[in-house]
Amino acid sequence: MTQGLRATYDREYDEICQDLVLMGQKVENAIEQAMTALVESDIPLAKEVITSDEQINHLRFKIEEACLVLIATQQPTASDLRSVVAVMHIVIELERMGDHAAGIAKAVTKMEEEPMLKTLKKIIKMADLSEKMLQDCLQAFVKRDSTWARQIAAQDTEMDDLYRSVFDKLVAIMAENKKLITRATYLLWCAHNLERIADRVTNIAEQVIFMTTGNMGELNL
Amino acid sequence: MDEFLIVFKVSHLNFFYSLSQALGDISMDIYQRQVTALIGPSGCGKSTFIRCLNRMNDTIPGTRVEGSVLLNGEDIYAASVDLAYLRQRVGMVFQKPNPFPKSVYANVAYGPRMVGLASKRSELDELVEQSLQKAALWDEVKDHLNEDALSLSLGQQQRLCIARLLAVKPEVILMDEPASALDPIATLRIEELIHELKKEYTIVIVTHNMQQAARVSDVTGFFWLGEMVELSPTQRMFTRPETQLAEDYITGRMG
Numbered sequence: 131m132t133q134g135l136r137a138t139y140d141r142e143y144d145e146i147c148q149d150l151v152l153m154g155q156k157v158e159n160a161i162e163q164a165m166t167a168l169v170e171s172d173i174p175l176a177k178e179v180i181t182s183d184e185q186i187n188h189l190r191f192k193i194e195e196a197c198l199v200l201i202a203t204q205q206p207t208a209s210d211l212r213s214v215v216a217v218m219h220i221v222i223e224l225e226r227m228g229d230h231a232a233g234i235a236k237a238v239t240k241m242e243e244e245p246m247l248k249t250l251k252k253i254i255k256m257a258d259l260s261e262k263m264l265q266d267c268l269q270a271f272v273k274r275d276s277t278w279a280r281q282i283a284a285q286d287t288e289m290d291d292l293y294r295s296v297f298d299k300l301v302a303i304m305a306e307n308k309k310l311i312t313r314a315t316y317l318l319w320c321a322h323n324l325e326r327i328a329d330r331v332t333n334i335a336e337q338v339i340f341m342t343t344g345n346m347g348e349l350n351l
Numbered sequence: 352m353d354e355f356l357i358v359f360k361v362s363h364l365n366f367f368y369s370l371s372q373a374l375g376d377i378s379m380d381i382y383q384r385q386v387t388a389l390i391g392p393s394g395c396g397k398s399t400f401i402r403c404l405n406r407m408n409d410t411i412p413g414t415r416v417e418g419s420v421l422l423n424g425e426d427i428y429a430a431s432v433d434l435a436y437l438r439q440r441v442g443m444v445f446q447k448p449n450p451f452p453k454s455v456y457a458n459v460a461y462g463p464r465m466v467g468l469a470s471k472r473s474e475l476d477e478l479v480e481q482s483l484q485k486a487a488l489w490d491e492v493k494d495h496l497n498e499d500a501l502s503l504s505l506g507q508q509q510r511l512c513i514a515r516l517l518a519v520k521p522e523v524i525l526m527d528e529p530a531s532a533l534d535p536i537a538t539l540r541i542e543e544l545i546h547e548l549k550k551e552y553t554i555v556i557v558t559h560n561m562q563q564a565a566r567v568s569d570v571t572g573f574f575w576l577g578e579m580v581e582l583s584p585t586q587r588m589f590t591r592p593e594t595q596l597a598e599d600y601i602t603g604r605m606g
Contacts, residue, residue, distance in 0.1 A: 344591030
């Protein structure tokens with residue numbers, strides 16, 4: 131048995147994975163900075179998050195192009211083929227997660243006053259959880275660990291609970307005090323974006339399971 | 352695969368050359384009007400295996416067969432089997448086209464004449480045309496039927512060999528690397544032809560070209576060191592093979 135027969139393929143695929151991880155880190159960064167901008171009402175920082183979303187979009191196209199070239203020139207099969215296809219799905223999810231982070235930043239630029247403290251704490255919790263899920267999921271991708279991917283996806287329930295509680299709280303605030311409706315709506319907007327980010331982490335987890343096991347299917351139905 | 356009839360039923364087939372065992376305990380079903388591809392590294396036994404299906408290995412001295420090969424329920428290794436008739440039913444195409452050094456017409460007419468499939472000239476003409484049509488060669492050679500077959504291109508010669516085989520009305524076509532001596536266009540012609548032929552015939556193809564196996568076959572068998580390690584529907588074999596050995600082979604991690 132000879133190893134390294136597909137050294138070129140392996141090298142090119144590794145480069146794609148490195149770009150994917152880099153893209154994931156940029157998304158994590160964007161979420162973190164959007165949250166800092168929210169907590170500190172830092173409009174310039176929020177604007178920066180919105181502009182730098184372009185870099186995330188650019189990486190998506192770069193990775194998709196590299197996958198296309200790899201398929202055309204190397205004709206991957208079996209787990210190789212599944213991995214390339216998974217990468218192509220994952221970059222779409224990451225790109226959309228970048229849009230969600232930019233969505234939070236946009237809300238910050240529109241919010242004229244500081245957000246309500248009590249609800250904000252829960253939203254910070256949501257952000258921490260979504261970042262952790264994303265970080266772990268990228269690691270599970272690199273390590274090709276389907277068991278871990280399944281565990282990460284299971285955390286989405288916690289996220290949904292947090293979102294529901296934030297939602298209820300904000301609706302109650304709006305019902306109580308009409309003056310707070312605009313601020314509360316923007317906060318709800320932020321929370322919704324975070325909840326969507328966690329959903330997309332779940333989609334990435336599905337791809338990790340697909341590429342490692344060949345099983346296609348939806349988690350958290 | 353249950354909806355397809357079994358043409359070949361191979362059970363516990365062992366095959367020995369005079370000094371060594373080449374096939375170990377192979378059992379598989381080959382289905383009617385399906386293309387079965389056999390892949391695996393050189394020397395893994397895939398060619399030896401298909402040559403067991405029409406007893407081509409009998410021509411090699413000192414070989415021995417154990418186990419059974421049933422063709423439509425009949426044991427092809429039974430003493431009563433007429434070898435010429437068996438090879439008429441189970442035809443073979445080889446790596447290098449091997450037309451007779453005769454005219455195009457004579458090549459295709461040779462078999463039917465030998466086995467008496469056509470008594471009149473008009474019947475023979477019709478059978479030759481039909482066979483060339485089925486081999487997707489008619490349009491190219493209809494005005495050159497009396498020319499030397501060796502003046503055709505290699506790809507045309509290979510299709511001529513297929514026409515020659517079709518003329519004796521086989522049930523199964525065995526193909527041993529039928530396109531490996533051909534350029535990419537001639538290769539695609541053969542592959543398209545395989546798609547057409549499988550409407551009427553059962554095809555078993557040995558190929559080193561895994562993309563070819565993926566393109567033309569319904570079922571793929573992976574051979575390794577004389578054993579059949581995995582037999583899976585082709586779509587499965589090339590997307591999620593069941594065995595690590597097959598995975599390593601088709602992704603090019605071993606060979």
